[in-house]
Amino acid sequence: MMHRVLLLAFVFAFHHSFSQEEIPLEQIIALALEKNYDVQLSKNVSEAAATDNKYAFGAFLPQINAVGTTVWNSNDQELRFADESRNITGKAEANNTNASAQLTWTLFDGTRMFATRERIAAIAEQGELLVKDQMVNTIASVASNYFDIIRQKQQLKAIQEQMSVSEERVKLAERKLQVGMGAKPELLQAKVDYNAQRTQAIQQQVLILQLKDQLNALVGLQLPTQYEVSDTIIMNLNLRQEELSSNLENTNFGLQAARSEIRISSLSSRERKAELLPFIDFNTSYNFQRTDNTRLLNPFSPVYNQSEGYNYGFSVNFPILTGFNQRRLIQQAKLNISRQRITYDQLKTNVNVGLQNAFVSYDNAKKILLIEEENIFLAKENVSIALETYKRGATTFVELRTAQQSLAEAYTRLINARYLAKVAEIELLRLSGSLLR
Numbered sequence: 001m002m003h004r005v006l007l008l009a010f011v012f013a014f015h016h017s018f019s020q021e022e023i024p025l026e027q028i029i030a031l032a033l034e035k036n037y038d039v040q041l042s043k044n045v046s047e048a049a050a051t052d053n054k055y056a057f058g059a060f061l062p063q064i065n066a067v068g069t070t071v072w073n074s075n076d077q078e079l080r081f082a083d084e085s086r087n088i089t090g091k092a093e094a095n096n097t098n099a100s101a102q103l104t105w106t107l108f109d110g111t112r113m114f115a116t117r118e119r120i121a122a123i124a125e126q127g128e129l130l131v132k133d134q135m136v137n138t139i140a141s142v143a144s145n146y147f148d149i150i151r152q153k154q155q156l157k158a159i160q161e162q163m164s165v166s167e168e169r170v171k172l173a174e175r176k177l178q179v180g181m182g183a184k185p186e187l188l189q190a191k192v193d194y195n196a197q198r199t200q201a202i203q204q205q206v207l208i209l210q211l212k213d214q215l216n217a218l219v220g221l222q223l224p225t226q227y228e229v230s231d232t233i234i235m236n237l238n239l240r241q242e243e244l245s246s247n248l249e250n251t252n253f254g255l256q257a258a259r260s261e262i263r264i265s266s267l268s269s270r271e272r273k274a275e276l277l278p279f280i281d282f283n284t285s286y287n288f289q290r291t292d293n294t295r296l297l298n299p300f301s302p303v304y305n306q307s308e309g310y311n312y313g314f315s316v317n318f319p320i321l322t323g324f325n326q327r328r329l330i331q332q333a334k335l336n337i338s339r340q341r342i343t344y345d346q347l348k349t350n351v352n353v354g355l356q357n358a359f360v361s362y363d364n365a366k367k368i369l370l371i372e373e374e375n376i377f378l379a380k381e382n383v384s385i386a387l388e389t390y391k392r393g394a395t396t397f398v399e400l401r402t403a404q405q406s407l408a409e410a411y412t413r414l415i416n417a418r419y420l421a422k423v424a425e426i427e428l429l430r431l432s433g434s435l436l437r
Contacts, residue, residue, distance in 0.1 A: 035220030046127030053124035062105035110274030119267035133253035158411035166194040269333035284312035365421035379410035
C-alpha cells in the first residue's frame with residue numbers, strides 16, 4: 001500500500017513539474033497585434049504614408065540649389081599672326097572657378113499643391129484605417145484558431161470517454177467468453193472498436209498540435225514550444241443584428257478605407273485639372289565667376305577676370321497643346337473615381353450580406369446548441385443504461401455499440417455547434433469592427 005501511495009505521489013509531482021502553461025486568448029491576441037507579420041507590414045506601410053504626410057508642407061516651399069566648380073586647365077597652344085614676329089608657342093595654364101545659387105518658388109500652380117497636400121494627408125489617414133482593418137482580421141483569425149483548438153480538445157476528451165466504455169466492453173466480453181456466456185466475435189468486435197478509438201485519439205492529438213503550431217505562426221512564433229489553451233468556449237448569446245448593422249459604414253474599417261480611397265481619387269483628379277492652368281514661378285540666383293590665367297600666351301586675353309551678382313524675375317508656363325495628354329489624364333482620373341465608388345458599393349454590399357449570413361449562422365447555431373445540449377444528456381443516459389443491462393446479459397453488444405455510436409455523434413454535433421456559434425459571433429464582431437473596441 002505504501003509503495004502505491006509513493007508511486008502516485010511521484011506521478012503527480014512529475015506531471016505537475018512538466019505541465020504545460022495555459023495561455024489565455026487575451027494574451028495571444030496582444031502578441032498577435034505586436035508580432036503578427038501581416039500587422040507589422042500594414043503598420044510599415046502606414047508609417048511610410050505618415051512620413052510622406054509629415055513632409056508634405058515642402059510642396060509650398062521654394063527649391064534652392066547651389067552649384068560650385070573649379071577647373072584647372074593646362075593646354076599646349078600655338079598662336080600665329082599675320083605679323084610672324086608675334087607668333088608664339090607654349091603651355092597656357094588657367095584656373096576657372098564658378099559658383100551659383102538658384103531659387104525657384106512656385107507661386108501658383110492651379111492649386112495643385114493644395115490638392116497634393118490633402119491627398120497625402122488622406123493617404124496617411126487611410127493607412128491608419130488599413131492597419132485597424134488588418135488588426136481586426138488578425139484578431140478574428142487568432143480567436144477562430146484558438147477556439148478550434150478547444151473544439152479539438154473537447155473532441156479528444158469525448159473520444160477518451162468513449163474509450164473507457166469500449167475498454168469496459170472488452171473486459172465484459174472477455175469475462176463472458178471465459179464463463180461460456182459470450183462469443184468470440186463479440187470480443188473481437190469490442191477490441192476493434194477500442195483500437196479504432198485509440199487511433200482516433202492519436203489523430204486528434206496530432207491535429208491539436210498542428211493547430212497550436214498554426215496559432216504560434218500567427219503571433220510570430222512567440223509562444224512556448226509547448227503550451228495549453230482553455231478547455232471551454234464562452235459565448236455571447238445576446239448579440240443583436242440591429243445594433244451591429246446600425247452604423248456599419250462608420251464602424252467597419254474596410255469600408256472606411258474604401259471610402260477614403262474615393263476621396264484620394266477625387267484629389268488626384270483635382271491635381272490633373274490644375275495642370276491645365278498656368279504655372280507662375282519666382283526665380284532668382286546669385287552667380288560668381290573667376291578666371292585666373294596663371295600663364296597666358298594670347299596677348300589679347302585678360303590675365304584675371306572676376307564677376308559676381310544676382311538676378312531675379314518671374315516665369316509663366318502655360319500649357320497650350322500637349323498632344324491631348326492632359327485631357328487623357330483628367331478623363332482617366334474621373335474613371336478612377338467612378339471605379340472606386342463601384343468598389344465601395346460592392347464592398348458595402350458584401351459586408352452587409354456577410355453580416356446577415358453570419359447572424360443567420362449565429363442564430364441557427366444557438367438553436368442547435370440548445371437541442372444538442374439536451375440531446376447529450378439523453379445519449380449519456382442511454383449508454384449508461386445499455387452498459388448496465390449488457391452487464392446483466394439483458395441486452396446484446398450490438399445495442400450497446402449502437403448507443404455508443406449515438407453518443408459519439410451527439411458529442412460531435414454538440415462540440416461543432418459550440419464552435420460554429422463562436423465562429424459566427426467572431427465574424428459578426430469582425431464585420432462590425434467591434435473586435436477593437
